[in-house]
Amino acid sequence: MDTQLRKGILDVCVLMAIKNEDSYGYKIIKDLSDVIKISESTLYTILKRLEEGEMLIVRSTEYEGRIRKYYHITQVGIQRIEEFKKEWGEIKKVYAFITGDK
Amino acid sequence: MDTQLRKGILDVCVLMAIKNEDSYGYKIIKDLSDVIKISESTLYTILKRLEEGEMLIVRSTEYEGRIRKYYHITQVGIQRIEEFKKEWGEIKKVYAFITGDK
């Protein structure tokens, strides 16, 4: 998929990946792989961004001797998903224009 | 609409705006305004980019004493629109994931 088209939707995909259950980096990539491929560099950048935007909180837990960071969605994060759904309405309108379905 | 979501679709919108009939900067903005708002700075950046990508050709015509640039879509430009339509299939899949329509 075109890089530009991914912009703005990857964040929301990551939020969806942790919405129902706290998750960690590697698992998020695996879970999303069927829907959309995200490289590690991209994901960890997104996670940091989402943390700064207070859309998730991080909990470092020890798992089998190594530290694993669990990401937990916040209310702001959930709101972000809802906002995206609204924005999608506009995007669909644009797509209808492009395809000529008017 | 979120800036990031616009990335990648604005180009195609501009191509659509000149697809059926050659047009010029100001008219393109007006014609698209119902569907998607594009500022002048953004549009002229896009037009230049599309020209460099050989998706359109430019013809400077004199109109009422002033030079007006008419943009004409090329075969490459038409192909770009078709590619976008294909990519849309993937985007819809991602959206289905986000909304939970699976």
Next chain:
DNA sequence: CATAATACATCGTATCACATAGTATTGTTA
């Protein structure tokens, strides 16, 4: 005569996806 509308151009900035590279541990397999 001032203001809006028309028409195009340039510069700088912020955001984002991503390649590349590095660190470190655990599990597997030849």
Next chain:
DNA sequence: TAACAATACTATGTGATACGATGTATTATG
């Protein structure tokens, strides 16, 4: 047991894109 894949996270640099701000110049309108 040495090599390698898989797991897990971090840091740096780059290119593409949208867009605000600003500037120029003409025509139409009130």
